[in-house]
Amino acid sequence: MSRRKIVAGNWKQNGSKVFLENFMSAIKEVEDVDVVISPPFPYLEKASALSAKLGTVSVSAQNASLYSDGAFTGEVSVEMLKEVGVEFVIVGHSERRELFGESDLVVADKVSKVLASGLTPILCVGETLEQREADETIAVCSRQISSVLDVVGVDTFENVVVAYEPVWAIGTGKSATSKEAQEVHAAIRALLSDSLVGLGDKVSVLYGGSVKANNAIELFSQEDIDGALVGGASLKIEEFNEIIKAAGI
Numbered sequence: 001m002s003r004r005k006i007v008a009g010n011w012k013q014n015g016s017k018v019f020l021e022n023f024m025s026a027i028k029e030v031e032d033v034d035v036v037i038s039p040p041f042p043y044l045e046k047a048s049a050l051s052a053k054l055g056t057v058s059v060s061a062q063n064a065s066l067y068s069d070g071a072f073t074g075e076v077s078v079e080m081l082k083e084v085g086v087e088f089v090i091v092g093h094s095e096r097r098e099l100f101g102e103s104d105l106v107v108a109d110k111v112s113k114v115l116a117s118g119l120t121p122i123l124c125v126g127e128t129l130e131q132r133e134a135d136e137t138i139a140v141c142s143r144q145i146s147s148v149l150d151v152v153g154v155d156t157f158e159n160v161v162v163a164y165e166p167v168w169a170i171g172t173g174k175s176a177t178s179k180e181a182q183e184v185h186a187a188i189r190a191l192l193s194d195s196l197v198g199l200g201d202k203v204s205v206l207y208g209g210s211v212k213a214n215n216a217i218e219l220f221s222q223e224d225i226d227g228a229l230v231g232g233a234s235l236k237i238e239e240f241n242e243i244i245k246a247a248g249i
Ligand SMILES: O=C(CO)COP(=O)(O)O
Pocket: 010, 093, 165, 169, 170, 171, 172, 173, 208, 209, 210, 211, 229, 230, 231, 232, 233
């Protein structure tokens, strides 16, 4: 893959069928910006069908199982996701890491599973407030990315989308400044290029954490920010359209 502008909306555990229909018909396409929406599992098939009809967005799942099939109550496999038209899978969101105990190794294995199925993982990395205050931001993000590189290999990583989401900025209304975000994005690209020459220029690196219509232009103006993984504001259609528009500028 090559670096793309991507605006992805992570609905988390929100939405309904009616909301999905209204949302899909209201999305405004912008040239050179890939729009991805990530509703909860029950809405994915309908989202894919609408997306095939309207051709405006791609569909992402918010998680996937490590396993293809078997006795794993409550889990959904990448094969099932693929069958209903899903193209992306968010992996390692901080809520999964923190609330559901997903370790770096589990996240790496999930990324590997998603890649093997031909879907595109959106790998989330980011530090907590405590880690930022201890000056560990780059070390934490590097560790989270390196554990994936170790499992999937440098050659495959170009098919991964990375989302830098500082945990302290998620759902708090307190976005990282464009300078803070740019610094980490540049460090992520440097790490990737240190692993394989040119890799940093091939991978799309999105920022996530309180992205709104009023800070999107500033964030997207940074050299190493390719787009956003949006939470709360992706549930407000007008605002989400504004963010998509900002990515196209
Ligand atoms: O977690 C996020 C996207 O995955 C960001 O959420 P908010 O945009 O609500 O801060």
